[in-house]
Amino acid sequence: MSARLRRSFASKIQTQNTMRKGAKRKVSQREDNKENSTKPDNHKEHPSKATTRSKRVKASHPESEPEYLEELRNLEDLWKAAFPVGTEWDQLDAVYRFKWDFSNLEQAFEEGGKLYGIGNNKVYLFGGTEPQQVPFKGKLEIVYIPIVVAVVSPCPPSDKIGIKSVQRETEEIVPMKEMKMDWVPYIPLDKRDRQVVEYGRKSPQIFVLGCTQRRAALKHMKIDRLKKFDYCLPYLMPIKEEELELSTEVDILFPAEPNPPVYCVFDWQFDEVEEFADDRIKEEELSADQKDAFMEFVKEKVRQQKRENREKKEARRQAFEKMSVEAKAAFENLKYYKFYPVQTADTPDISAVKASYINRYYNKAHEVL
Structure with missing residues (x-):
């Protein structure tokens, strides 16, 4: 065998031996790690490892004062x-x-x-x-x-x-x-x-x-x-009939074109229609040629209000008829x-x-x- 081949063969043998040693070291390290994981908590670590681990621990922040919310x-x-x-x-x-x-x-x-x-x-x-x-x-x-x-x-x-x-x-x-x-x-x-x-x-x-x-x-x-x-x-619902609010007033909104609408309140208990219309003319809210139309408008509103008052009375009467004695007593108290x-x-x-x-x-x- 030539000198060159002998050197090549020797180098290959040395490389294989090195690889085997490396493999043995890895196996040995895995076994050591496994053994360390099963050791009790009071096992002392190597100083260098302890030092390295302590550097990774973050400093704790001071606790803030508790907030007190009003109950x-x-x-x-x-x-x-x-x-x-x-x-x-x-x-x-x-x-x-x-x-x-x-x-x-x-x-x-x-x-x-x-x-x-x-x-x-x-x-x-x-x-x-x-x-x-x-x-x-x-x-x-x-x-x-x-x-x-x-x-x-x-x-x-x-x-x-x-x-x-x-x-x-x-x-x-x-x-x-x-x-x-x-x-x-x-x-x-x-x-x-x-x-x-x-x-x-x-x-x-x-x-x-x-x-x-x-x-x-x-x-x-x-x-x-x-x-x-x-x-x-x-x-x-009114408990007593005298408590039933039956208004004698009606709101009047008369379209007095081409003038602005006439707004007023008419109380049939105290006001008279024709006199009420004359007052509107004196106040220049209404023209004289619109008097008759205005009076008829007011009368119709009064008829409508009186009809609503009758309906309220009847609705109250029917509601009380349907009530039990206990319910009536409850409403009265x-x-x-x-x-x-x-x-x-x-x-x-x-x-x-x-x-x-x-x-x-x-x-x-x-x-x-």
Whole structure:
């Protein structure tokens, strides 16, 4: 064998031996790693490995101080749950401009309060607003003051809504659901979440008049339909016939073309038609050649109003005939309370504008709180 071939053969043998040694080292390392993984926790690592690992540990950040949130009262959002019926949609944000405090309403449900210990009765709440000019921080401002009316009754006081305003010629009494309103049970804060199902099985004591109409859909609503919401009033059928409000006034809007329309109010109990027409002519609201047409227009409006009054009486009579003795007794013993927000440093002074009047159907509250 030549010297060249011997050197090549020797080199190959050396390479193979090196590969075998390397393989043995890898096997040995795998066995060492396996053995180390089974060692107890108090096994001391090699200093170099411990040093390397300690460098990779991130420094812990100092713990921030815990935040303390103010605990909500159990009925704190009760007044907001009662929809402010009859408030213009574009003024709803103005209602919640201030942080109104209705803790007096909450306290009414506590022992000793007006709404505590009411036996088999329930409490039905509806909201509203009263725009008033009141002082706030040295200035007079028009403020939409929220109010809440609590009706104590064993059954819902009504499932109807009245729609009436000066701008509307006729009064409508429609089912609540037509205006997407209904009496819904109010669930206190401590009964919510996982306890809602359990609470729903029991007989709730508080109901609020809610509205499911979405504000986002208002832009697609017809103007007449939209305005109906602005003129809504919670309805209560008059308990006594003398409480039935039968107006003797009619709104007159006479189209006196080419002049502007004549707007006035005629009361058939005190006004005489011809004299009333002459007064309009003296005031230059009406021309003399339109007198006869105006008088006939007024007479027709009076006939229409009287017909509506008769229909109201008949509807009330029929409704009471259908009532059970218990229901009649319940209606005769209804109690309703009107709540205003409590005065705070962050809210306007409303003490001078509080009133017992609720609306044309409920008339006055038994007590203002």
